[in-house]
Amino acid sequence: MSVPMAPAGLRPPAAGECQFCGSHPAVRVTFQSIMSILIFYVMSFNRGWMCRSCGLATFRRRANRTLLGGWWGVAALGIPVVLLIDRIRLRKVLRLAPPQPTPGVAAELPAPLDPGQPVLLRPGAIVAGAVLALILLIVALGVWAADAPVE
Numbered sequence: 001m002s003v004p005m006a007p008a009g010l011r012p013p014a015a016g017e018c019q020f021c022g023s024h025p026a027v028r029v030t031f032q033s034i035m036s037i038l039i040f041y042v043m044s045f046n047r048g049w050m051c052r053s054c055g056l057a058t059f060r061r062r063a064n065r066t067l068l069g070g071w072w073g074v075a076a077l078g079i080p081v082v083l084l085i086d087r088i089r090l091r092k093v094l095r096l097a098p099p100q101p102t103p104g105v106a107a108e109l110p111a112p113l114d115p116g117q118p119v120l121l122r123p124g125a126i127v128a129g130a131v132l133a134l135i136l137l138i139v140a141l142g143v144w145a146a147d148a149p150v151e
Helices: 052-069 074-094 123-147
Strands: 027-038 040-050
Touching: 027 052, 027 074, 040 052, 040 074, 052 074, 052 123
Parallel strands: none
Antiparallel strands: 027 040
């Protein structure tokens, strides 16, 4: 994999500068997501220096991806753990001041990422709610059937 060259007079983002937009302040953080189909699962990560906006956008994108694709196999058991760990990591990002452009830095993006809608307003939350409601319904029907008198 080749590293893109920065335009003349500009440098790539350094430690303390966002890897996406080049803004500062930034913290080194990792966000993860889990996708699952039957007995197979894939965990993917975004690691690096992120400003407040880019970190929040990355967290929300990863959480939505987990809520959409994690339910369809054995990895469903890990969804709460992945979401909790990422939420704890997000606290570092949320403590940062709003991003400020760093002069002389050539970054992938000209401005910080738009964090977009909160996780609970994204499609993943709807899917997760539907799956959890279905599980509760199945459990409730099982309990009801077990308690029903036999004639």
